[in-house]
Amino acid sequence: MQIFLDRHNLDGFLFVGDSICDADMYYLTHFLAGDRFAALAQEKTTLLVSSMETGRAEKESIADKCLSTSQYKIREKLKSSENWEEAYGQMLAEFLQDHSIKHLGVPFRFPAGLYQHLIQDFAVTVLESPASRFRAIKTIKEINAIADTQRACERAMRQAIHLIGSCEPRGELLYHDDMPLTSEKVRSAIDISLLEDGCETMDTIIAGGLQAADPHARGTGPLAANAPIVIDIFPRSKSSRYFADMTRTVLKGEAALEVEEIYEAVCLAQAEGLRAVRAGASGKEVHSRVSEVFRDQGYPETEGQGFTHSTGHGVGLDVHEKPSLGEAGEILEVNHVVTVEPGLYYPDIGGVRMEDMVVVKKRGCENLTHFEKKLVL
Amino acid sequence: MQIFLDRHNLDGFLFVGDSICDADMYYLTHFLAGDRFAALAQEKTTLLVSSMETGRAEKESIADKCLSTSQYKIREKLKSSENWEEAYGQMLAEFLQDHSIKHLGVPFRFPAGLYQHLIQDFAVTVLESPASRFRAIKTIKEINAIADTQRACERAMRQAIHLIGSCEPRGELLYHDDMPLTSEKVRSAIDISLLEDGCETMDTIIAGGLQAADPHARGTGPLAANAPIVIDIFPRSKSSRYFADMTRTVLKGEAALEVEEIYEAVCLAQAEGLRAVRAGASGKEVHSRVSEVFRDQGYPETEGQGFTHSTGHGVGLDVHEKPSLGEAGEILEVNHVVTVEPGLYYPDIGGVRMEDMVVVKKRGCENLTHFEKKLVL
Numbered sequence: 001m002q003i004f005l006d007r008h009n010l011d012g013f014l015f016v017g018d019s020i021c022d023a024d025m026y027y028l029t030h031f032l033a034g035d036r037f038a039a040l041a042q043e044k045t046t047l048l049v050s051s052m053e054t055g056r057a058e059k060e061s062i063a064d065k066c067l068s069t070s071q072y073k074i075r076e077k078l079k080s081s082e083n084w085e086e087a088y089g090q091m092l093a094e095f096l097q098d099h100s101i102k103h104l105g106v107p108f109r110f111p112a113g114l115y116q117h118l119i120q121d122f123a124v125t126v127l128e129s130p131a132s133r134f135r136a137i138k139t140i141k142e143i144n145a146i147a148d149t150q151r152a153c154e155r156a157m158r159q160a161i162h163l164i165g166s167c168e169p170r171g172e173l174l175y176h177d178d179m180p181l182t183s184e185k186v187r188s189a190i191d192i193s194l195l196e197d198g199c200e201t202m203d204t205i206i207a208g209g210l211q212a213a214d215p216h217a218r219g220t221g222p223l224a225a226n227a228p229i230v231i232d233i234f235p236r237s238k239s240s241r242y243f244a245d246m247t248r249t250v251l252k253g254e255a256a257l258e259v260e261e262i263y264e265a266v267c268l269a270q271a272e273g274l275r276a277v278r279a280g281a282s283g284k285e286v287h288s289r290v291s292e293v294f295r296d297q298g299y300p301e302t303e304g305q306g307f308t309h310s311t312g313h314g315v316g317l318d319v320h321e322k323p324s325l326g327e328a329g330e331i332l333e334v335n336h337v338v339t340v341e342p343g344l345y346y347p348d349i350g351g352v353r354m355e356d357m358v359v360v361k362k363r364g365c366e367n368l369t370h371f372e373k374k375l376v377l
Numbered sequence: 378m379q380i381f382l383d384r385h386n387l388d389g390f391l392f393v394g395d396s397i398c399d400a401d402m403y404y405l406t407h408f409l410a411g412d413r414f415a416a417l418a419q420e421k422t423t424l425l426v427s428s429m430e431t432g433r434a435e436k437e438s439i440a441d442k443c444l445s446t447s448q449y450k451i452r453e454k455l456k457s458s459e460n461w462e463e464a465y466g467q468m469l470a471e472f473l474q475d476h477s478i479k480h481l482g483v484p485f486r487f488p489a490g491l492y493q494h495l496i497q498d499f500a501v502t503v504l505e506s507p508a509s510r511f512r513a514i515k516t517i518k519e520i521n522a523i524a525d526t527q528r529a530c531e532r533a534m535r536q537a538i539h540l541i542g543s544c545e546p547r548g549e550l551l552y553h554d555d556m557p558l559t560s561e562k563v564r565s566a567i568d569i570s571l572l573e574d575g576c577e578t579m580d581t582i583i584a585g586g587l588q589a590a591d592p593h594a595r596g597t598g599p600l601a602a603n604a605p606i607v608i609d610i611f612p613r614s615k616s617s618r619y620f621a622d623m624t625r626t627v628l629k630g631e632a633a634l635e636v637e638e639i640y641e642a643v644c645l646a647q648a649e650g651l652r653a654v655r656a657g658a659s660g661k662e663v664h665s666r667v668s669e670v671f672r673d674q675g676y677p678e679t680e681g682q683g684f685t686h687s688t689g690h691g692v693g694l695d696v697h698e699k700p701s702l703g704e705a706g707e708i709l710e711v712n713h714v715v716t717v718e719p720g721l722y723y724p725d726i727g728g729v730r731m732e733d734m735v736v737v738k739k740r741g742c743e744n745l746t747h748f749e750k751k752l753v754l
Contacts, residue, residue, distance in 0.1 A: 020579070021398035034580070035697060052686050055591040070680075078705040085485050085505070087705075108462050108490030112503050115489040126489050128462070195572055202397070202577070202615075203411070214432040238579075303447075309429050320412060328455040328464075 001041050004130040005105070012042040013105040013130065014096070016114055023317035024107065024131035026241060031061035038092060039063065040099060048072075048095055067095070089117030096122060107131075136314050136322040138335045142242065143359055143368075146315065146337055149237045150244035150357060150368050152197035156190040157371060160206070160231050161250055163189050165377035169225030169253035183208065183219035186231070194235045205232035205247075212249075212351035215309055215343055226253035228263070228352050228375070230343075234319045243319040245339050246369050247355035252377045262299070262344050262352050263375045269293040269342040270354045273311055273325075277340065277358060277365040283329020287311040290342050305346055312339035315357055336360040337368070378418050381507040382482070389419040390482040390507065391473070393491055400694035401484065401508035403618060408438035415469060416440065417476055425449075425472055444472070466494030473499060484508075513691050513699040515712045519619065520736055520745075523692065523714055526614045527621035527734060527745050529574035533567040534748060537583070537608050538627055540566050542754035546602030546630035560585065560596035563608070571612045582609035582624075589626075589728035592686055592720055603630035605640070605729050605752070607720075611696045620696040622716050623746050624732030629754045639676070639721050639729050640752045646670040646719040647731045650688055650702075654717065654735060654742040660706020664688040667719050682723055689716040692734055713737040714745070 005013065016038045019026040026032060029039050029047060037057075038048040044064035049057045051070040058066050072094055077087035092114065096104060104122045106115060107129035118124050138146070167174035167181050174181045183206040190204050207219035208229040215230075223229055232247040249263065273290040290311045291301065301307050310326025315337050323330040325338055332338070338360065343353030356369035382390065393415045396403040403409060406416050406424060414434075415425040421441035426434045428447040435443050449471055454464035469491065473481065481499045483492060484506035495501050515523070544551035544558050551558045560583040567581050584596035585606040592607075600606055609624040626640065650667040667688045668678065678684050687703025692714050700707040702715055709715070715737060720730030733746035 032580075051681070053593050056593045056595075075704050084705065106489060108488055110489040111485055112483055112487040112489050112492040113485030115492065116503050126493050191572055192569075195568055200577060200579070203409075216430050216433045218433075304428070327452050328461065 001130065002043055005042070008105055008125060008127060010103050010105040010125065011101045012040050012096070012099060013107075013127075014092075014110070015039045015041070015107060015129075015131075016092070016111060017109070022109070023321070024129045024135070027131050027135045027317055029061045029063050031057050031063065032241070033057075036088075038095070040096070040101075042099065046099065048092075050074075085113045086117070089114050092118065093121050132322055135316055136336055137333055138316065138337055138359070142316065143335065143337065145237065145240035145242040146244055146357070147368050148240065149199060149235060149242050150246070152194055152199045152237070153233050153235050153244040153246050154369070154371050155197060156193040156199075156233055156235065157231060157246065157248060159189045159193045160186050160233075161248065161377065164223070164229060164250055164252050167223075167225075167252055172224055172226075174223050174225050174252055180222035182222050184221075186223070187219075190233060194233075198238050199235040200238055201233065201235040204234075205230060207351070210347065210350050213345050213347045213349070215345055215351060215353065226255070227251060228255075228259055228350050230351055230353050232353065232355065236319070241317055243315050243317070244368075245315050245319055245341075245355060245357055246371065247341055247343075247353045248371065248373065249352045249354060249375065250377050251375050255376050258349065259352070260375065262346075262349070265294065265297045265299055266342055266344055266352045266354050267373060268297065269307075270340055270356065273340040273342060274356065274358065274365065274367070277332060277338065277360060279332055279334045279360055279362050282331050283312075283323050283325040283338070284327060285329070286325045286332075286340070287327065287329055290340075294342070294344070299344055306344055307342060308345055309343065312341050312355075314338050332360045334360060334362055378422075378507065379420055382419070385482055385502060385504060387480045387482040387502065388478045389417050389473070389476060390484075390504075391469075391478075391487070392416045392418070392484060392506070392508075393469070393488060394486070399486070400698070401506045401512070404508050404512045404694055406438045406440050408434050408440065409618070410434075413465075415472070417473070417478075419476065423476065425469075427451075462490045463494070466491050469495065470498050509699055512693055513713055514710055515693065515714055515736070519693065520712065520714065522614065522617035522619040523621055523734070524745050525617065526576060526612060526619050527623070529571055529576045529614070530610050530612050530621040530623050531746070531748050532574060533570040533576075533610055533612065534608060534623065534625060536566045536570045537563050537610075538625065538754065541600070541606060541627055541629050544600075544602075544629050549601055549603075551600050551602050551629055557599040559599050561598075563600070564596075567610060571610075575615050576612040577615055578610065578612040581611075582607060584728070587724065587727050590722050590724045590726070592722055592728060592730065603632070604628060605632075605636055605727050607728055607730050609730065609732065613696070618694055620692050620694070621745075622692050622696055622718075622732060622734055623748065624718055624720075624730045625748065625750065626729045626731060626752065627754050628752050632753050635726065636729070637752065639723075639726070642671065642674045642676055643719055643721055643729045643731050644750060645674065646684075647717055647733070650717040650719060651733065651735065651742065651744070654709065654715065654737060656709055656711045656737055656739050659708050660688075660700050660702040660715070661704060662706070663702045663709075663717070664704065664706055667717075671719070671721070676721055683721055684719060685722055686720065689718050689732075691715050709737045711737060711739055
């Protein structure tokens, strides 16, 4: 952090937000809070939290110092200003002065209301948060945490695939215990498995039939027989806060030749994408390679059809973080953790996606996903 | 919204963020997305989402129009700028010009990086988000959604209290099936109950013994016998996205006279607080009344001890939202939904808190919490 501050000629870098939504703040403080607090990164890190949170912050956070908003008389300021934002801005100004700040850095996502207030008294530079770059490169401990979440993710995937595999195709639908199997039912089995493993997840994708033609469709209602079902699970460990992310596509019943060919094309594109991942290559190069494999196999991207998204993204305290494996993909570095997840989508067929999560190495990558790839159950 | 725009002489109000963390954006769009998008509120509401999300946004959102970032050539902009924030800012500027924006409003939490970009081409005013005020006042449908989440919350509370009640106090600890009962075990029972009811929760408080002296302590390890255990559950419905929030304090074993007296004082303070809630009263008045009851009973607040937090807060798409029942508490309006949650905390005794959730009415309030208050199990 000190090197970053020196390079930009800053006396400190200030974050204000909650650390549930702002993973940079959690990364720097290890203090998990749903209510807004401030973290000032200098040579040491100082938190400014409500008096109610000071005890917990002192116990749980890795910051060097925890100050309470009551030391800055936030209540009195609130009484006189009757506007939370102004009172909070005044308090921040005093807090920054106490820490000898003249030149201050804030991240792109810093609240504009407070930015407006602080530029009255400080030279404020808005910069990309250095934490976003720091945390893209994982320690061994972080990689182990991600791998642990991935194991839970795979157990949940196993439950989902087992449930689909145990169905009977009747007409256009899949039946389980004489009832049509639904996306909701599969999602529920995944949720319970993840909960047992201490993980949570918000929005698992179980999209079958034509629903899967939209890569972000969550999936709802009865699942189709003889059609690919995309299962994309991205849980977070409640204890470590680290995510994992994986996707498989399965089909129960008879696969049309066209679907089998699409599935093979996605597998090949993924294998080539994985082969292209190594420190020094750019995310853009990996993405170009995957796009090229699709084109070569006769699946060019056309507006809204084919391979319509980027190849992958970093995974860590956020499910989508740096680096990107897409059009603007940065240079990959050792111990980046990224997904490689090509897919093909057609409105009249549905979709197929395959996603593994890997650690970038000097020569190549290490796949953290240990799960077979098999279309027809 | 149009009245708000006219009053501030604005051509539109722009939100940029993700609607998982920004409840205002979810409220205005009903489009749930973990990745950043833009929502422009004018007479009509227009979304600007990635091409991958356009299909889902058109299906799920209540916005009048959904545009894709690919229409604004975001990929080409990324290629030439090599900086996501700048490319996004350029795109936003074009988008705003297409919507005849000259005077633009943005909320306090609008990202400073984009704010800096937009002030080059537009007259930008940073204001409190109007949505935060709109959504504090609930429709009948919203109140029903909150009440539904509250029913799930109560079923989970029942499980937790049943588990604690079925324990045997041995020495200083509670035993269940010959094993010490832990905060984690109770939390897990709550999690499973909530999941079965389609709810999720992040951070249930199960704090016993001296841990409960810190009102925000999550609670960990074996639970003490003969000492109050604070159970604070605040789940969100996965389908409606609405929260509920309730707290009970229970004790298994023998209660010291001092603890019983504290419990009675909290019950009385809560009853008086609930009596003070009605449209036209301010949150500040309710809070003052509760503080007064505590003082009158011989429990004055001293730094870090006694009644150390505010009386309550609004509940809705956020677990903490407007209005506040504290020092700066606004005037309460019909169909605000608020908690009334006094507590007393002492480092050598522990803590007691009692929380109900009510709908503000013209004369008084309607309690959405249907759950007994009983200390000793």
